[in-house]
Amino acid sequence: MADVPHPLTRRRFGATMRRDAWWLQPALVFVLLSSFIVYATWAAFQGAHYTFGPYLSPFYSPELFGSSPHAWFGPKPAWWPRWLVFSPALLILPFPGLFRVTCYYYRGAYYKAFWADPPACSVGEPRARYRGEASFPLIVQNIHRYFLYIALFFLVVLLSDVWKALWFFDSATGRATFGIGVGTLVLAVNVVLLGGYTLGCHSMRHVIGGYLDRLSGRPVRRRLYACSSCLNRAHMRWAWCSLFSVAFADLYIRLCSMGVWTDWRIL
């Protein structure tokens, strides 16, 4: 057989002795994350069909300014530049987006899938130079916990959206009556999945108790740390499930609003 170079010599891009389909996982991550980014960007720029009855799309919640009854501060503000496209989602979507971008799980996943750094474990890389997260720009990833705090606020807002999704306007009486629609369940499942993802976040696990070396004698903090650690063990699954659920919740409300789908009432 041909001579093999010194093992400490840099290998070329994609070089590996692995026999398995090592490219499959990064390719799948690339396709799924790209699809989500394309859909979320498109949906955020639509500025329409984001509400249906008591439902509000999670891409547009909280609706700070907007034309729907869910808007906190009324319609599009007068100071909004004319040349700039307005959509309520553009005001808020960057925050949960950056929470995911700086998330420890997604970082590892997209460094592999989008930047081939490395393409997969024990597979050669395309670039010789490497700085990792030790210097700019990726050192900025360290602000992840600030986006966690914002994400926790969003979680409370989305929880209140589920509560609102339980009250349907009855045109006969002119009052809101309690009810459960398929959309209510879609929004509720979405909050549960987002909760599992956010509360099991590595930064959450740290600030809730992980920064301490001794948790004995602090029963509440110890319990909270154990709960966050429990969720953290399946962080990858929570991350993907919540990503799908948030996109599906938007799609569901959008299609109901467009009259393509019918929202079935369960109660």
Add this chain to the structure above:
Amino acid sequence: MTDTLKPDLAETGAVEETEPPRPHAEPQGSATFRVWRGDRSGGRFVDYRTAVSPGMVVLDAVHQIQAEQANDLAVRWNCKAGKCGSCSAEVNGQPKLMCMTRLSELPLDQPVTVEPMRSFPPIKDLVTDVSWNFRVKTRIAPFTPRPPDAPDGTWRIAQSDVDRVQEFRKCIECFLCQDVCHVLRDHHLHEEFIGPRFLVYVAALEMHPLDTGDRVEALRRAHGIGYCNITKCCTKVCPEHITITDNAIIPLKERVVDQFFDPLGKLLKVFSRREQP
């Protein structure tokens, strides 16, 4: 003992050991092993065909080749039980302990490649020079316990507090995590980055309930924790199933954030007298 083990595992995030997958039938007949032969100046793969039988592991096959066909084949081994960490190598491109890699896990219809770890310079054949790791260890601030709790010079620790670091003490120093880490393997940043094995070592010290040492600044500057980009390859290859990335490296990264990248948290600490680790 077993009753208390499960809740402990649940809190620390450690993963219970599971049986390795056996996707292929038990081996019978013979198989070809493509073994890297060489030294620091270079080398080549040599094919050896040898008899295989049910229950065999890669190290058995290498020993058989050594006994029957290549008496000068160098291979480091000791316990044959996955506890000494000596027989680390790359089998079909994946960092593994040869003594724990059953042939029934491998497709034997094609040659099985066996080569030395790529992150360390080879000495001969499958033996590499891992002495760099021992030099790195001397650069880490040692265990610095607080003054004893009792007059007899002993300490009192809650079991729940040591459970967290107990996971890290399972490390057998096989250096497979160092081998698979692309920062060392592909970028050769051995001078700037201590690698996952020693981040686990630092975590065991830093999170120890008795330790008073502060290694956070060293983590950022001398130990280069920022080079880790969380690929989790180290966790995947660990034969002791230590959750290296989630339980050791990321919590250490968060401690670096506490000290260097969280001005709000620091301010809050001043006003609220937030508890110290």
